[in-house]
Amino acid sequence: VIKESAYRLNYHFMAPTGWINDPNGFSQYNGEYQLFYQYYPYDSKWGPMHWGHSKSKDLVYWEHLPVALAPSESYDSGEGVPGYGCFSGSAVVDGEELVLIYTGHVDSNEPMQVQCIATSKDGVAFEKYTQNPVVANFPEDGSKDFRDPKVWKHEDKWYMIVGTKKDGKGKAVLYVSDDLRLWKYKGVAAESDGTQGDMWECPDLFPLNDTHVLIVSPMYGTQNEKPFYVVGDMDYDKGVFTQGTCTTLDYGFDFYAPQTLVDDKGRRIMIGWMEKWLTKMPSQEHGWAGAMTIPRELILEVDTLKQKPVVELADLRTDYKKLDAFEVAEKTTLNELQEVVSETIIDFNISETTATQFGLELRSSEDGSEKTVILLDLKNKEIVMDRLLSGCGEKGISKAPLVVKGISVNLRIFMDTTSVEIFVNDGEQVITNRIFPDANSKLFNIFTQGGKVSVNSIESWKLGSVWN
């Protein structure tokens, strides 16, 4: 287990060592949350995929469990085929059993992706089904890129969507089953309108309020892009999801392949991979790479999917600080906010603010040569996270729409040693990025580019560590 790496996070999920990517099989079994993940335990880069496994009573503290799936069979090892192993998928509880549904690779010259299952009666040891694969061929509407099954129950049937592509369009194809073993193809549930990616990875379709939400991690050519959500209606008889408007789920770079569960409190909770393909990952030199975002409850308000950090995270709060209303006319360091592993809620008073561009510098060094800039740009109606001076990680600028309703703008900022997650206006927009500044770059500054900034209040907590 890696302990000595300055880049290790304090309250985000990480594997003990090695590489992780997508969350898989996010579910609840015997009252405990289950998190599986794409895992290569033997190196800090992607390799033949395993399913790592951990569980939690509260979504905050995680207990590592033995690897749940490793490539071992002709249908999930695909020896000699580049990119093989047990790819992403989901988990459901069927009676006493926890069932994993995942993508395997048939060993052939043409790598072909197939859907498989594995079951467990104790939630720790998994047995692959002897008659795997349960879906041995891609459907006529898809192609050999055919992966990431997400399964859920509706009335008395199991439904599964799988991501695929055809004719330059990403698609989610739908299957139905009575027993999770025999699957009948229903057709294309949803597909790209031509602008939403040519391959859909990790589709997740679920009911929320009295409607349905589809989440997709789309690929555009060779590059993975930002996951989006679509609110729409699901017709289970026809097997078709009628798509409404499409919105970016998280405007940061380090957010991909999110997956959701519904828990015994009826909450729809999402967790995502807090890293991205093809980016610079400084932790690789320290023997590991990849982490998960904080778990976020999804709240649907009309067509807007809000993300709210799960309430359990408040258990980590200590050292409460509150700053009452104040104004700044030039760059100011907030000496009260010294903790880098923290949660901070800032409420800006927009009606009293005369500056049109202002913001925060997080993790700033004394001389300002290192900092992560959060710019609120009222003129261009956007909020920007600029990582050009954020240390040795990936550089880049993330932009989200800034919608000012009423007289304030609220930012809730979760910082860990090497990450920043910003929830704007109650999670209407979210920006997630990894940053790798020097451990001594700790200042929290407010700045304005002409004019004054008015702050209603700031509340801040130091957040504890969940890893010892």
Ligand code: DQQ
């Ligand atoms: N990661 C998995 C695939 C999935 C991709 C492979 C998305 O199943 O499509 O590790 O990040």
